[in-house]
Amino acid sequence: MSRVARFMRVSGERFRADWQDAFPGAPVPDFPELPRRATAFSAGYDFFAPAAFSLESGETIKIPTGVRARIDGGWVLMLFPRSGLGFKYRLRLDNTVGVVDADYFGAKNEGHIFVKLTNCGEKPLSVAAGEAFCQGVFLPYGLTEDDAAEGLRIGGFGSTNAES
Numbered sequence: 001m002s003r004v005a006r007f008m009r010v011s012g013e014r015f016r017a018d019w020q021d022a023f024p025g026a027p028v029p030d031f032p033e034l035p036r037r038a039t040a041f042s043a044g045y046d047f048f049a050p051a052a053f054s055l056e057s058g059e060t061i062k063i064p065t066g067v068r069a070r071i072d073g074g075w076v077l078m079l080f081p082r083s084g085l086g087f088k089y090r091l092r093l094d095n096t097v098g099v100v101d102a103d104y105f106g107a108k109n110e111g112h113i114f115v116k117l118t119n120c121g122e123k124p125l126s127v128a129a130g131e132a133f134c135q136g137v138f139l140p141y142g143l144t145e146d147d148a149a150e151g152l153r154i155g156g157f158g159s160t161n162a163e164s
Helices: 012-022 083-089 102-106
Strands: 005-009 045-048 053-055 060-064 067-071 075-081 091-093 098-100 114-119 125-127 132-140
Touching: 012 060, 053 060, 053 114, 067 075, 067 102, 075 083, 075 091, 083 091, 083 125, 098 132, 114 132
Parallel strands: none
Antiparallel strands: 005 067, 045 132, 053 125, 060 114, 075 098, 075 132, 091 114
C-alpha cells in the first residue's frame, strides 16, 4: 500500500469561525478524533462527528469536520456516507461524492473539509458526538494526454480558479 496523505486538524481559530458560521450561537465542540481506518483491510477512513446531530427525513446539515488532508499529487480524497448509514437511512452527501484535491490543503480556508448531508430516508437519524458518520477513500487519478492545466487554487471549497 502507498502512503499518500496525512490528516491534520485545521487551526482552532478556523474551526471556531467555521463552526459558528454553520451553527450560529451553538457552543463550539472540541476537535473530533482524526479520521482513521477501522480494520487493516478497510479502504475508508472514518470521519467522526464533532458534535451530536439528528436529521429528520428530508433535513440537511453542513458539518465542519475540523480536518484537513495533505495529499500527494496524483491522488484525491473521495468522501462518502458510511455504508450502514446510507443503507439504513438513505443518508446522502449533497454533492453525491465529495472530491478533495491535493491543492485544497493550501487554500485560504486551510483546506477545512466540510460534509453536507441529507437524510433522504423515511426515519429519523441520530449520530452521537465522536461517532463515525462518513468515510474518505484515497484514489489515484490520471490525466489526458493533451492536459494543459496550469491554474493554482487560492480559494477554498468549490474554487479551483486563481481568481476565486
